[in-house]
Amino acid sequence: MKYQRVCLESLGYTLPSEVVTTEELEQRLTPVYERLRLPEGRLELMTGIRERRFYEPGTMPSSVSIASAEKAIEASGIDRVQIGALVHGSVCRDFLEPATACGVHHALGLPADCMIYDVSNACLGILTGLIQVANMIELGQIRAGLVVGTECGRQLVENTVRRLNEDTNLTRKSIKNLVASLTIGSGSVAMLLCDQELSQTQNRVTVASVLARTEHHQLCQSAGLETFMQTDSEELMKRGIATGAETFARFLTEAGWTRADIDKTVCHQVGVAHRKLLFEALGLATHLDFATLETLGNTGAAAVPLTMALAVEAGHIGAGDRVALLGIGSGINCQMIGIEWSGKTAKVGS
Numbered sequence: 362m363k364y365q366r367v368c369l370e371s372l373g374y375t376l377p378s379e380v381v382t383t384e385e386l387e388q389r390l391t392p393v394y395e396r397l398r399l400p401e402g403r404l405e406l407m408t409g410i411r412e413r414r415f416y417e418p419g420t421m422p423s424s425v426s427i428a429s430a431e432k433a434i435e436a437s438g439i440d441r442v443q444i445g446a447l448v449h450g451s452v453c454r455d456f457l458e459p460a461t462a463c464g465v466h467h468a469l470g471l472p473a474d475c476m477i478y479d480v481s482n483a484c485l486g487i488l489t490g491l492i493q494v495a496n497m498i499e500l501g502q503i504r505a506g507l508v509v510g511t512e513c514g515r516q517l518v519e520n521t522v523r524r525l526n527e528d529t530n531l532t533r534k535s536i537k538n539l540v541a542s543l544t545i546g547s548g549s550v551a552m553l554l555c556d557q558e559l560s561q562t563q564n565r566v567t568v569a570s571v572l573a574r575t576e577h578h579q580l581c582q583s584a585g586l587e588t589f590m591q592t593d594s595e596e597l598m599k600r601g602i603a604t605g606a607e608t609f610a611r612f613l614t615e616a617g618w619t620r621a622d623i624d625k626t627v628c629h630q631v632g633v634a635h636r637k638l639l640f641e642a643l644g645l646a647t648h649l650d651f652a653t654l655e656t657l658g659n660t661g662a663a664a665v666p667l668t669m670a671l672a673v674e675a676g677h678i679g680a681g682d683r684v685a686l687l688g689i690g691s692g693i694n695c696q697m698i699g700i701e702w703s704g705k706t707a708k709v710g711s
Contacts, residue, residue, distance in 0.1 A: 362569045363615065367495045368560035369700060370439060370505070371708035372670040373432025375425050375549040376657075377414040386518070386543060392526040397533050404543060409633030413546030413658030415515040422453040422511040423464040425549040430469055430509045433551040436708040437505075439559060444471050445503025448490030450480040451510030451549075451662045465509065476503075484629055484690035486510060486662035487550065488698065492569045494554050505555035512661040514545035544632065546658030550667040563703040570612040574604045574693045598635050601689045606642040608695040609687070616699045618683065620644055625678050628687040630654035630664040639687070651677045662690075674709045678702055 383405040387394065394401065405411060416425060426449060434441055447466050454461035462477040471477075476497075482489045487510045494506035521542040525531065531539075557563065613619065626649045628639060633654070640647045651672035653664075660667055665688050672678045679702065686698040 367566040371437035373429045373551040375429045377416045382412045425511040426509045427468045429549040429551040433553045437553045443505045446476045446506035450486030450490035488688045509551035511549035544659045548660035548663045565701045568616040568699040572608040612697040624682040626650045627669045
């Protein structure tokens with residue numbers, strides 16, 4: 362998919378104030394660590410995650426998504442009357458029905474003829490929403506659109522800690538399928554896209570490449586972030602990186618880029634081993650990348666766009682950069698998006 366008219370005008374994000382360190386989690390896991398004779402520091406060593414953040418217990422995703430979306434709208438300077446689509450794309454949502462996007466739409470005071478819906482696509486939900494909104498803008502169906510999502514990982518992590526401590530049938534082998542649940546953090550992000558005629562930044566979304574290898578859909582399964590997540594982490598990483606490499610080859614062709622044309626990257630934030638092996642497979646240098654997994658953990662569908670917002674705010678992404686968003690999600694699905702960053706000031710609401 363190629364785009365001529367689509368701009369990423371602004372981003373808005375909201376981070377939780379509560380920080381939970383991996384060391385603290387391991388202290389809470391003392392019963393299972395002692396029972397299975399696991400060495401202290403193992404979790405951080407395996408994942409590279411020092412800490413993650415949590416919203417207050419009982420936080421509804423929509424309440425935080427509203428805040429992030431307001432920040433993106435205010436940063437853009439675009440009249441909300443122009444917003445023709447709202448997509449809520451996180452794994453977490455308020456209810457099965459109605460769509461979480463409904464409450465967000467109402468609170469934001471968006472037009473009644475604005476198309477609203479939720480997208481569910483594991484860690485790629487918000488990027489999927491970006492592609493859908495970009496398609497609508499490119500086709501001339503809407504002038505601007507908003508994509509937002511909020512991941513609330515507290516309950517999954519706390520339920521996992523409880524199970525690990527209470528399930529005496531767990532072994533050093535079987536516990537591996539639950540480790541990924543301990544990497545989850547919380548975060549929220551919104552992206553406002555618009556037609557280039559409305560844009561003051563001219564940060565152009567130029568291409569999106571997708572690839573599905575659904576023969577591997579059973580490697581990571583969860584009934585929701587509030588329940589348990591069963592993940593064959595080693596096989597998922599292996600198959601995910603292979604799918605990523607295959608998608609990246611398509612992405613370069615469709616974008617008309619070479620590896621040398623890519624100035625900055627943002628990849629899905631799951632762990633240091635995954636990141637290292639992925640960049641080796643793609644033939645890219647890791648210094649191009651901006652990482653947040655060490656301090657935010659795996660924030661699900663928010664991970665890539667939230668990390669991009671922080672990268673822009675930190676000055677890592679700047680004038681003239683060609684940016685590649687490298688999304689890989691369970692399923693296995695892969696989505697890669699190219700953005701050409703202009704020399705104008707980026708707009709990030711925090």
